[in-house]
Amino acid sequence: MSEQSVKDIEKINTLNTEQIVKYRNVTKSFGDFHVLKGINLDIYSGEKVAIIGPSGSGKTTIIRMLMTLEEPTSGDIIVDGKNLWKMKRNGTSIPANEKHISELRGNIGMVFQHFNLFPHMTILENCMVAPIHVKKEDKKEVQERSIQMLERVGLGNKLNFYPSQLSGGQKQRVAMARALVMRPKIMLFDEVTSALDPELVGEVLEVIRDIAHNDDMAMILVTHEMDFALDVADKVLFLDQGVIIEQGTASEVLEHSKNERVQAFLRRFRKI
Amino acid sequence: MGYVLKKSIDIFNVKLSKRENSHSGLYGQRKYKLLKSLLQSISRYNQVTIVYSSTSRKGMVNISTAIEMIPQLTRGLAVTISVLIASAFIAYIVAFIAGLSKISKSILLRKFTGVYVEVFRGTSLIVQLFWLYYAIPMLFNIQLGSNWWIGVIAIGLNYGSYMSEVVRGSILAVDKGQIEASIALNMTRYQRMRLVILPQAIRMMIPDFGNYTIQIMKATSLVSLIGMRDILYYGDIMRSSNLSQAPLIYVVVLLMYFILALPFVWLTRKGESIAKKGVASQ
Structure with a gap:
């Protein structure tokens, strides 16, 4: 057993054993196109999970369903012990209403491929708007926390800039600060470096690495950065055509996979 | 009121031209006076300053006339x-x-x-x-x-x-x-x-x-x-x-x-x- 995998096992052993997210037989279809065909997945609190796989394999859809941006066609997603898309009323299970979803959604934060910062607000306002209006927190306290967070991602000197005045890498770091200020238990990263110029990727990955090592929230990263996944992730899933083909520690999947499809994918990747 | 005023002026114009063509001078002259007094009474009622067409035809576009119009229009x-x-x-x-x-x-x-x-x-x-x-x-x-x-x-x-x-x-x-x-x-x-x-x-x-x-x-x-x-x-x-x-x-x-x-x-x-x-x- 390699040194890396011993390290990975130690990492897993120190994790909290409570599952914060469970996927049970989750499927998703867009018309006749079956994006996901029965996903089963456990994510423990504090666990860092990377999802890799060819494009169109449904990676993004997995996390979009957890963020309640897409509704699963069938199956259950359990967040913090409660079913995300269904609720019980008079003993029967019915589709969840907005209030139920919103309660669970408060545990989850997301960073998008295209940043999606609010262009009409300064970056400080971008960070402050949700804690103040959604969580009804004290404005002064939120402001302090937002400034701290923006300093942490290296933008403490640009508080009153508008998103249009920033580079892609800076925008993505603001997006991360905005999500972190909400103190989620689970953070989702949807190909956060794919829309960036190559020279800006490093600064964004550096921030994610910092969050992964210092914060105890669970993280799910959909990514094409294999080396980064190897470095940060406790667990790696390989997804192909809507099915999880292989999952295990980062080194198991990325370095010692026996699966042909995984090997072919990684070979293609390394060639580039 | 504007309608009445407009009509009467139409009649006035027609009669005026007829007079010039058909030489029925006396009849036209009397009609002219009658209409003039009618128009004057209407214009008093409406508080509109009437500039008679026979005199204003001479100076068609005139800056000072235009400026004089402005106070009239600004009432609206x-x-x-x-x-x-x-x-x-x-x-x-x-x-x-x-x-x-x-x-x-x-x-x-x-x-x-x-x-x-x-x-x-x-x-x-x-x-x-x-x-x-x-x-x-x-x-x-x-x-x-x-x-x-x-x-x-x-x-x-x-x-x-x-x-x-x-x-x-x-x-x-x-x-x-x-x-x-x-x-x-x-x-x-x-x-x-x-x-x-x-x-x-x-x-x-x-x-x-x-x-x-x-x-x-x-x-x-x-x-x-x-x-x-x-x-x-x-x-x-x-x-x-x-x-x-x-x-x-x-x-x-x-x-x-x-x-x-x-x-x-x-x-x-x-x-x-x-x-x-x-x-x-x-």
Whole structure:
């Protein structure tokens, strides 16, 4: 057993054993196109999970369903012990209403491929708007926390800039600060470096690495950065055509996979 | 009253030319005096200064005559501006209500708003104005209020229907990622609309709203048809008392509308440059 995998096992052993997210037989279809065909997945609190796989394999859809941006066609997603898309009323299970979803959604934060910062607000306002209006927190306290967070991602000197005045890498770091200020238990990263110029990727990955090592929230990263996944992730899933083909520690999947499809994918990747 | 005045002048002109052609001098002369005194009494009643056509034909376009017209026309300014402000205000409110209803979840609300928009957009504003003024009181025995209110309501509803499409279009044009980001921050539907979508949509609406406001300003001239004394009404009065001055009178009227539009043209330009700043996403 390699040194890396011993390290990975130690990492897993120190994790909290409570599952914060469970996927049970989750499927998703867009018309006749079956994006996901029965996903089963456990994510423990504090666990860092990377999802890799060819494009169109449904990676993004997995996390979009957890963020309640897409509704699963069938199956259950359990967040913090409660079913995300269904609720019980008079003993029967019915589709969840907005209030139920919103309660669970408060545990989850997301960073998008295209940043999606609010262009009409300064970056400080971008960070402050949700804690103040959604969580009804004290404005002064939120402001302090937002400034701290923006300093942490290296933008403490640009508080009153508008998103249009920033580079892609800076925008993505603001997006991360905005999500972190909400103190989620689970953070989702949807190909956060794919829309960036190559020279800006490093600064964004550096921030994610910092969050992964210092914060105890669970993280799910959909990514094409294999080396980064190897470095940060406790667990790696390989997804192909809507099915999880292989999952295990980062080194198991990325370095010692026996699966042909995984090997072919990684070979293609390394060639580039 | 304007109608009577206009008619009498028509008769006056016809008779005048007949006299010149047919040499029936005495008859025409007497008729001329009679009409002149009639016109004088009418003009006193209307407080309109009548410049007789026989004298004014000599100096057709004359700056000082044009300047003399301005005080006459400005008496209609209060009506034009008050109708403009009130109907623009109603149009904005109606536009937002109808625009938001068109994208609401309720099918009934969407259909109802759709009918309203199509009816008011698809028929003539003048006919709508006459409907509210003449037909509705007869049919339903409802008095909608003074003719000021009827003018304001007709123009407001008509332009509200056009502008509701601007509101709807702008809201739908806000980048989908903005909605996703606000869902990810756990905002409610209402918060998403108020904090994220509308502030961006309104920036996109500004240029179109500016253009429609200028159009509303011009549409206010239609209230002269239901007896409101606005700028055009006084222009008509002056023309009917002084036919040969018609070109000059209407040039001055057009200039007044043009000057009224200038602040809105300026505001729209200003708005466009503001709008460019806050929207461009990514």
